[in-house]
Amino acid sequence: MDPAIVVDHVSKRFRRYRPDRPRTFQEAVLRGLRGLGAEGDFWALREVSLQVRRGEMVGVIGQNGAGKTTLLRLVGGVLMPDAGRISVGGRVGALIDLSAGFHPDLTGRENVYTNGIISGLTRREVDRHFRSIVEFAELDEFIDSPLRTYSTGMQLRLAFAVATHIQPEILLIDEILSVGDLAYQNRCLERIRQFRTDGSAILVVSHDTGLIRKLCDVTIWLRGGRVVAAGPPELVVQRYEQDLREATERQTPGRGKTQMTAFGTQLQLMKNRFGSQEMQITEVSLSTGAGAAMTEICGGDPLQVSIGYDAPRRIQSPIFSVTLSKEDGSICLDTNTAMEGVAIPDLAGTGVVRLNCERIDLVEGEYFVDVGVFRNDWAYAYDYHWHAYPLTIGDNPGGKGVLRPPLSWEIEA
Amino acid sequence: MKPGPWQKANYLRDLLSELVRRDIRLRYRRSVLGVAWSLLNPLAQLLVFNFVFGRVLPLNIPNYPLFLFIGLILWNWFQSSLVSGTGAIVDNRDLIKRPGFPTGILPVVMVTTNFVHLLLALPVVLIFVMLNRIQLSPAIVILPVVFFVQFFLTLSLVYAAAATHVTFRDTQHLLGIFLLLGFYLSPIIYESSSMPVQVQPIYRLNPLVFLIESSREAIMKGEWPSISGLFLLFAVSACLLGFGYLVFKRASQRFVEEL
Numbered sequence: 001m002d003p004a005i006v007v008d009h010v011s012k013r014f015r016r017y018r019p020d021r022p023r024t025f026q027e028a029v030l031r032g033l034r035g036l037g038a039e040g041d042f043w044a045l046r047e048v049s050l051q052v053r054r055g056e057m058v059g060v061i062g063q064n065g066a067g068k069t070t071l072l073r074l075v076g077g078v079l080m081p082d083a084g085r086i087s088v089g090g091r092v093g094a095l096i097d098l099s100a101g102f103h104p105d106l107t108g109r110e111n112v113y114t115n116g117i118i119s120g121l122t123r124r125e126v127d128r129h130f131r132s133i134v135e136f137a138e139l140d141e142f143i144d145s146p147l148r149t150y151s152t153g154m155q156l157r158l159a160f161a162v163a164t165h166i167q168p169e170i171l172l173i174d175e176i177l178s179v180g181d182l183a184y185q186n187r188c189l190e191r192i193r194q195f196r197t198d199g200s201a202i203l204v205v206s207h208d209t210g211l212i213r214k215l216c217d218v219t220i221w222l223r224g225g226r227v228v229a230a231g232p233p234e235l236v237v238q239r240y241e242q243d244l245r246e247a248t249e250r251q252t253p254g255r256g257k258t259q260m261t262a263f264g265t266q267l268q269l270m271k272n273r274f275g276s277q278e279m280q281i282t283e284v285s286l287s288t289g290a291g292a293a294m295t296e297i298c299g300g301d302p303l304q305v306s307i308g309y310d311a312p313r314r315i316q317s318p319i320f321s322v323t324l325s326k327e328d329g330s331i332c333l334d335t336n337t338a339m340e341g342v343a344i345p346d347l348a349g350t351g352v353v354r355l356n357c358e359r360i361d362l363v364e365g366e367y368f369v370d371v372g373v374f375r376n377d378w379a380y381a382y383d384y385h386w387h388a389y390p391l392t393i394g395d396n397p398g399g400k401g402v403l404r405p406p407l408s409w410e411i412e413a
Numbered sequence: 414m415k416p417g418p419w420q421k422a423n424y425l426r427d428l429l430s431e432l433v434r435r436d437i438r439l440r441y442r443r444s445v446l447g448v449a450w451s452l453l454n455p456l457a458q459l460l461v462f463n464f465v466f467g468r469v470l471p472l473n474i475p476n477y478p479l480f481l482f483i484g485l486i487l488w489n490w491f492q493s494s495l496v497s498g499t500g501a502i503v504d505n506r507d508l509i510k511r512p513g514f515p516t517g518i519l520p521v522v523m524v525t526t527n528f529v530h531l532l533l534a535l536p537v538v539l540i541f542v543m544l545n546r547i548q549l550s551p552a553i554v555i556l557p558v559v560f561f562v563q564f565f566l567t568l569s570l571v572y573a574a575a576a577t578h579v580t581f582r583d584t585q586h587l588l589g590i591f592l593l594l595g596f597y598l599s600p601i602i603y604e605s606s607s608m609p610v611q612v613q614p615i616y617r618l619n620p621l622v623f624l625i626e627s628s629r630e631a632i633m634k635g636e637w638p639s640i641s642g643l644f645l646l647f648a649v650s651a652c653l654l655g656f657g658y659l660v661f662k663r664a665s666q667r668f669v670e671e672l
Contacts, residue, residue, distance in 0.1 A: 014670050025584035036580075076512020078669055092513045100507035103444055106435070117431040119511055122424050172512055 002089065004170055004201030005075055006050040010084030012045040012070055012225075019238070027216045044070045045225045052385070054169070057192075057202040059216035059233065061209060061240055064377045067225040068205040072096065075203060090201075091120060093168025097157035104148035108139060108158060111147050124381055128163040135189075137161035157184065164191045168388050171195055171204070173204040189215070207377055209237045248380040250278035265388045272388050275381035279315045283308035284371050284389050289356065295389075299364060299396020299404055305355040305373050309383075314348040316376055323356050323370040324362075324391070332402055336374075361405040363398025367391045419590045420479040425518065432522040437529060450532040454538065455485045462602050474604060474609030476633060479541040485631050486538070491567050491621065492592050493537045498523035498571030499578045499585045502665050509665050513623035517658060524564060531560075542632065550635025555627060555643075562643055563624050565650035576664035602624055620646055 013310050014243040017037050022028040028036060045067045054060045073079045076084055076094055102111050103119040111131055116126040126133075132142050137157040139150075149156060173192070192215070196202055206212055208406050210217055214232055217345075221228045229236045250275050259267040261284065267273045287294035289302045297303060321336035325363050335355070369391050372384035396405035441448055457481050466472045466481075474480050501519040508514050542549065576585040599621040610618045616622060623646060627638030 024579070025581045026586060027583065050648065071612065073510070073512070078510055078512055078514075080666060094512040095508055096512065098508060100511050103439060105433070105439060110435070113433050114431055118427050118514065120424070123427045123431065167560065366575065372662055 001344050003051040003053045004089050005050075005203060006085070006087045007048060007050045007071070007075065008087075010048050010074060010075060010081045010086055010087040011043060011046060012067075012079065013041045013082045015039075035366045043225050045074070045081075047200075048222070048225070048227055050220055052170075052201040052203055054199045055196055055215045055216070057196050057204065058221060059219045060203070060205045060211035061212055061219060061237065063207075063222075063314025066222040067289075069174060069223055070225075071222070072174055072203065074327045075170075076172050088170055089106070091166070092170045092172065093120065093163065093166035093200075094172040094174075095160070095163050096172060098163055099155060102147060102155065102159065106152070107146055107147055108134075108143040112143075112158065112162055115159065116165070119163060119166050120168075126372055127309060131159075132163050133161045138166065138391045155232050157222050160188060164188075164195075164244050167198075168195070168200055171202045173202065173206075175206050175208075187295070209241060213294065214235045215405075244378065244380065248251075248274050248276075251380050252276055261385075261388055264280035265386055265390075267385060272386045273382040273384065274386065277383060278313065279309060279311040279318065279347070279373055279382040280289070281371055281373060281383045281385060282310045284369070284385065286369060286389065286391055291339045294393055295315040296392040297360065299393050299398075300361055300406060301360055303357045303360045303391075305357075305369060305371065307353045307355075307373075308350065309353065309373060310350045311347045314346055315382065316346050317344045318347060318376060318382060319374045320344065320353050320355075320380065321372045321374065323372075324360075325368050325370065325387075327366050327368070332367070333357075338376075338378075359405075360393065360398070361403055362393050363401055365392075365409050366392060388409075419631065420423050428480070428515070429521060429525065431530065432518070433525050435469060437454065437524065437527040446497055448533060451533050455482065455489055455534055455536070458485050458489075466602055467540045472474060472603060472607075476541075476545050476547070477632060479538070479547075480536060480544060480629060481602060482534075483632060484599070484625050485536045485593050485627050486531050487628060488526050488565065488596060488599060488601050488621070491563065492596075493530070494524040494567045494571055495574060495588060496526070496585065499574040499588060501575040501672060502569065502661070502668050503575075503600070504580050506668070510669055517572075517662065519621050520575055520661065524568050524571060528560070528564065538632065547633060548635065549632070552631045552635050553638045558643060559624055559638070562647045562650060565622075565647065565654055566620055566624075569650055569657040571652035572661040573653070576657075576660040579664045595619070595621070620650075 006297075010011045016039050022031055022036065048067070048071065050058060060071060062068050070079065073095075074081055075088060076092055076096075077088070099112050099115075103114070106114070109130075113123070113126050116129070117123060123130070134140055137154075137160070139154060139158055142150065142154070145157075150158070156297075171192075192202065204212070204216065205209045216233050218230065219233040220230040221236050221240050229239055242356070250268070251268055253276075258269075261267060263274070264331070283306075286295065286296055286297075287293050287304050287306070289304045307320060307322075310328065319336050319338045322333055323335075324333035325331045337353075367390070369389040370384070370386050371389070373382045373383065374384075396404050437448075441450055459478060462481055462485075463478050467477050498520045501523060502509060502516075505519055507518050508519070576586060576590060598616070598619055605616070605622050605626055623642055624637075627643070629640060630636040
C-alpha cells in the first residue's frame with residue numbers, strides 16, 4: 001500500500017519584505033509606489049523528503065525557525081511547495097490551533113458544532129459524536145453556558161475533544177500537549193496512540209524530545225530547513241540533544257570572571273558553569289523554607305531552592321531548571337518551569353525564582369543541586385551551574401536505596 | 414480513499430450553513446430585538462428618504478415607499494457584503510491557517526449572511542404590496558434569478574476586495590467612499606430615467622441599475638425584465654468571479670506566508 005503522506009524533495013521559499021513596506025494605499029501613494037515588492041527571499045525548507053505510512057507516527061524535531069511548522073502547513077495544504085511534490089491520501093485532521101473558530105459569546109454546544117464542522121466533519125457527523133465529545137471533555141454541565149465562562153483549560157479540553165473525533169486518516173499535530181494537567185495529557189496521548197492503532201498516519205512536530213522519543217516510530221531532525229538526520233527516535237534525539245549541548249558550550253564565553261558562591265565553591269566557565277551568560281544566575285541558596293540558608297538538611301525536611309538572577313537585557317520567558325543528583329551523577333529529582341507548566345514572564349533586571357519541595361525523602365548522603373536557566377525553546381542555556389551547590393542530607397538511613405519515605409514495619413503473627 | 418465530489422459538496426454545504434448561522438447568531442445574541450434588528454436599518458433609511466423625497470423635495474414617484482424599500486434592501490445587501498467581505502482573509506487568519514479549510518468559502522459566507530437579511534426584509538415588501546393593492550403577476554418568479562445574478566456579481570467583487578485588503582489595509586475605508594458614490598449612482602432614491610440621456614449609456618454600465626430596475630418592475634408593474642440582459646450580466650459576473658477567486662486564492666496563500 002502507498003504511504004499516506006509522501007513528501008518528495010520539497011522546498012519552500014518565503015519572500016521577505018522591507019519592514020517599512022507600505023501597508024495602506026495612502027502610504028503607497030505618498031511614497032510614489034516604492035518599496036512594495038519583495039526585498040529578497042529565503043528558503044524555509046530545502047529538499048525535504050519523508051514518508052508516513054498508515055499506522056505510523058513520524059516526529060519532527062528542531063529548533064524554532066527550523067521549518068517544522070512550514071512542513072506541517074505544506075502537508076496540510078495551507079501552503080504550496082515551490083519545488084518537489086507532496087501527496088496526501090485521505091482526510092486530514094489537525095491538532096493545530098485547536099480553538100480556531102471558537103467564539104466566547106457562543107455556548108459550548110454551538111462552539112462544538114462550529115469547530116467540528118470547520119475541522120472537517122459534516123453536521124450529521126457532529127450530531128453523532130456530540131455525546132462522546134462532551135464526555136471526553138468532561139464538560140457535561142457547562143455545555144450550554146457561553147464559552148467565556150470557561151477556564152482556559154476547559155476551552156482547551158473542549159477543542160481537543162472535538163479534534164479527536166474527526167477520525168482522520170492523516171493527523172497533523174503541532175505542540176499541543178504542553179497544556180492541561182497531567183492526567184488529561186495522558187488521556188490525550190492515549191487517544192493519539194489509538195489513532196495510530198486504527199491506522200492513521202501521524203506527523204507530529206515538537207520541541208519535546210521526550211514525547212517524540214516515547215511516541216514516534218521515526219524521527220526527523222530539521223535544522224535551517226534541511227533534514228540533518230532521520231531514523232530511529234533514540235538515535236536521532238540523542239544526536240539532537242548532543243548538538244544542543246554543544247551549542248551551549250559554543251555559546252559559553254571562553255574566559256570570564258570566576259565567582260565564589262556562598263558555599264565557597266569557585267564558579268568557573270567551562271568547568272562547572274556553562275551558558276551564554278546573556279542572563280546570569282547570581283545567587284543560589286538552599287533552605288528548609290523558613291529559616292536561613294543551609295547546606296545540610298534532614299531526610300523528610302522541606303527544601304527551598306532560591307535562584308537569584310540578573311538579566312541585563314530583556315529575556316523572553318526563559319525556563320528555570322533544578323536538578324538534584326548524587327555525587328556519581330545519577331539524578332534523583334529533575335524539574336523545570338516548562339515541565340510544570342509555570343509561565344515565566346519576560347524578565348529584565350534582577351529577581352528571585354524559588355522552587356519549593358514539600359519533602360525530600362532521600363536517604364542520607366552527599367548530593368548536588370544543579371540549577372540552570374534556558375532559552376524558551378531549550379536551544380541553549382543562558383547560565384547553568386553544575387555541581388556547584390552541595391547538599392548534605394542527614395539522619396535518614398536507607399541502605400543501598402535512594403528513597404526513604406516515612407515508613408513503619410508491622411507484624412501480624 | 415479520497416472523499417468523492419458528492420461528499421465534498423455535502424460538507425461545503427454544511428460548512429457554509431454553519432458559518433452563516435454563527436454570524437447571524439453572533440450579531441443578534443445580545444440584543445433584545447433579535448433578528449428584528451436587521452430590519453431596523455432599512456426601515457430607518459426608508460423613513461428618512463421617504464420624508465425628504467416624498468415631502469420636502471417631492472419626486473412624485475408612485476408608491477414611493479415601496480419603490481424606495483426595494484432599492485434599499487438590494488443596495489444594502491450589496492454594500493454590507495462588500496464591507497464585511499473585504500476583511501475575509503485578514504480577519505480570519507486562524508481559519509486560513511487551518512489544514513484542509515476551504516478558504517474560498519469565506520466570501521460566500523459573507524454574501525450569504527447578508528442575503529439572509531434581505532430575505533428577512535421581504536415580508537415587509539409584501540406588506541407594502543398589499544397596502545398599495547398591487548396585483549402580483551407571474552413575473553415575480555424572475556426575482557430569484559435576479560438575486561442569483563446579484564449574488565454572483567457581489568461575490569466576485571468581494572473576492573477581489575478581500576485580496577486587495579491583504580496588501581493595503583485601508584481598502585475598507587476607501588471602499589466606503591466608493592460605496593457612497595455608488596449609492597447615488599444607482600437608482601435607489603430616484604428613477605433611472607431621470608438621468609440625462611447623454612450619460613445614460615455610461616450610467617447603465619453600473620450593473621446595479623439593471624438589477625434594481627428589474628426587481629422593481631417585476632414586483633411593482635408585473636413586467637418581465639430583459640432575459641438576455643440578465644443572461645449577459647450573469648456571464649460577465651461568472652467571468653469576474655473566476656478571476657476574483659484566483660486572485661483571492663493567491664492572496665490568502667501569500668497572507669499565510671507573511672508571518
